[in-house]
Amino acid sequence: MNLHERIYELALSRSFFFPSNEPYGGVAGFYDYGPVGVLIKHKIENLWREMFIKQEGFLELEASIITPEPVLVASGHVGTFADPVVECTKCKTRARADHLAEEHHYNVHNQKWDGKLESLDAIIAEKKLVCPKCKGEFGKAFMFNLMFATAIGGERAMAYARPETAQGTFTAFPRLFRNHGTKLPMAAGQVGRSFRNEISPRKGLSRMREFTQMELEYFFDPNQDKIEGFEKVSKTKMNMMMGGEKTEMTAKEVVDNKVAPNEIMTYFLVRGWEFYKKAGIDMSRVYYRVLEQAELPHYSKGNIDMEVETSYGALETIGNAYRTDFDLSAHAKQSGKDVSVHWEGRKIIPHVFEIAMGVDRFFFCILEHCFREKSAEKDWEWFDFPPCIAPYHVAVFPLMKKDGLGEKAEELTKMLRENGIDVDYRESGSIGRRYARADEIGIPYALTIDYDTLKDDTVTIRYRNDGKQERIKISECTKAINENIRNGRVTL
Numbered sequence: 001m002n003l004h005e006r007i008y009e010l011a012l013s014r015s016f017f018f019p020s021n022e023p024y025g026g027v028a029g030f031y032d033y034g035p036v037g038v039l040i041k042h043k044i045e046n047l048w049r050e051m052f053i054k055q056e057g058f059l060e061l062e063a064s065i066i067t068p069e070p071v072l073v074a075s076g077h078v079g080t081f082a083d084p085v086v087e088c089t090k091c092k093t094r095a096r097a098d099h100l101a102e103e104h105h106y107n108v109h110n111q112k113w114d115g116k117l118e119s120l121d122a123i124i125a126e127k128k129l130v131c132p133k134c135k136g137e138f139g140k141a142f143m144f145n146l147m148f149a150t151a152i153g154g155e156r157a158m159a160y161a162r163p164e165t166a167q168g169t170f171t172a173f174p175r176l177f178r179n180h181g182t183k184l185p186m187a188a189g190q191v192g193r194s195f196r197n198e199i200s201p202r203k204g205l206s207r208m209r210e211f212t213q214m215e216l217e218y219f220f221d222p223n224q225d226k227i228e229g230f231e232k233v234s235k236t237k238m239n240m241m242m243g244g245e246k247t248e249m250t251a252k253e254v255v256d257n258k259v260a261p262n263e264i265m266t267y268f269l270v271r272g273w274e275f276y277k278k279a280g281i282d283m284s285r286v287y288y289r290v291l292e293q294a295e296l297p298h299y300s301k302g303n304i305d306m307e308v309e310t311s312y313g314a315l316e317t318i319g320n321a322y323r324t325d326f327d328l329s330a331h332a333k334q335s336g337k338d339v340s341v342h343w344e345g346r347k348i349i350p351h352v353f354e355i356a357m358g359v360d361r362f363f364f365c366i367l368e369h370c371f372r373e374k375s376a377e378k379d380w381e382w383f384d385f386p387p388c389i390a391p392y393h394v395a396v397f398p399l400m401k402k403d404g405l406g407e408k409a410e411e412l413t414k415m416l417r418e419n420g421i422d423v424d425y426r427e428s429g430s431i432g433r434r435y436a437r438a439d440e441i442g443i444p445y446a447l448t449i450d451y452d453t454l455k456d457d458t459v460t461i462r463y464r465n466d467g468k469q470e471r472i473k474i475s476e477c478t479k480a481i482n483e484n485i486r487n488g489r490v491t492l
Helices: 003-013 035-054 069-075 097-106 117-126 166-179 251-256 263-278 326-335 359-370 405-418 431-440 451-456 474-487
Strands: 017-019 031-033 066-068 082-087 094-096 142-145 148-152 157-161 186-195 210-220 237-242 245-250 286-290 303-310 313-324 341-343 346-348 351-358 394-398 423-425 445-449 458-463 469-473
Touching: 003 017, 003 359, 031 035, 035 186, 035 210, 035 263, 035 359, 066 069, 066 148, 069 157, 069 166, 069 326, 082 097, 082 117, 094 097, 097 117, 166 186, 166 210, 166 326, 166 351, 210 263, 210 359, 237 251, 237 263, 245 251, 251 263, 263 286, 263 303, 263 313, 263 351, 303 359, 313 326, 313 359, 326 351, 351 359, 394 405, 394 431, 405 423, 405 445, 405 451, 405 474, 431 445, 445 474, 451 458, 458 474, 469 474
Parallel strands: 237 286, 394 423, 394 445
Antiparallel strands: 017 031, 066 157, 082 094, 082 142, 148 157, 186 210, 210 351, 237 245, 286 303, 303 313, 313 351, 341 346, 445 458, 458 469
16 A cells, blocks of 8 residues: 555544545545644644744735636636646546646656647547546547636626635735835735636645645835845755756855845745744655746746655645736736835835745645654554644543542643643543554643642653653643743653
């Protein structure tokens, strides 16, 4: 069984995630997060907020999901946000035409699709590819727009479920600029749901029809592409992939060698690198891939993607893009409203750098990178989550439920929860089995209330990674847990 298949089975049994609407067989591309998974997901999102919003002093907003058609005409999504598709002439099943061609031709010959629908039709005909469900013939390839369409109100005005959070930030920019200092640079981010009507979503959380994004838009004067704080991160080393070759470079080298367009992008490359490291990703299996000129969108002055090595192969998990003034200018033209700003005696439309992350795909990468096999020390599979994203900070176990131990454990649980610590309380089963269950979902610490607790108000704290224990006073538990979380300590 491949690792991603094992992770999927563990996700089902440990309440990380599972298919939506399971009793009805589920629909591909939609997943629910279970009680354990949702805690991890929220901690990932809050860690992003801490590192990309709070520590930087940036703004956060929450834009509407339903987006009027003119907004997405301006962004280009109505006209170009599409994939090539073929439909079975018999059962009407649809499939990605480019995926079929890649599987049977392009990947075999180490080639890339030329972007022409006729090329896909030729390969499907040459290879005699048929519908996997009914063996019927495919019709001609056509482009299918990936947005979920809807209509607003009685007038049925055309609209879509947003394909990304970014456009809401762009349309909010003029008001944000007026209301929050009228100065550049200015940055605003969002955490929220986006929707893409994928034809044949595969690979679990790595390709979904409804997913969560964390996106930051950094608005700046194009004549001032330096960024405060770059000097502090200039020596940070990152893996860079250029022309198929991977090399380690410092942030300063990335700028000096013009690998990235400017200091701004490079600064956020470092922040993304630090974020992944803190969240538990094995950084030896991560790199930034510098997109070649032919791969760049027409509006871009540089794109650099984060890719993470998994059992599925390399997955793109962060998109870093220097979007110039394309988005703001497009919305100005479509809406007829002036979005320029007065800055340092000039009237300008700011340029934008964007860092966009998908939560769900990142969540899957964390599960794979933090998964640990059985060993001589632990006769069970477990997850080595950093304390900052573990579902629960600590487990609390009474050695026995009787003799007042259960009541004492419940008191400790109440105290910890009142101090903002996430606690998993369990009182049934052997203490060894309860330790194993805590390890299996990645809880870094366990506090055990035993008969000595009744005598001296001390408890045993067990560390997940080495299983070692020490006695601490109940009055010191909150401080000890918080210090361990802050320091990332998971061994004694």
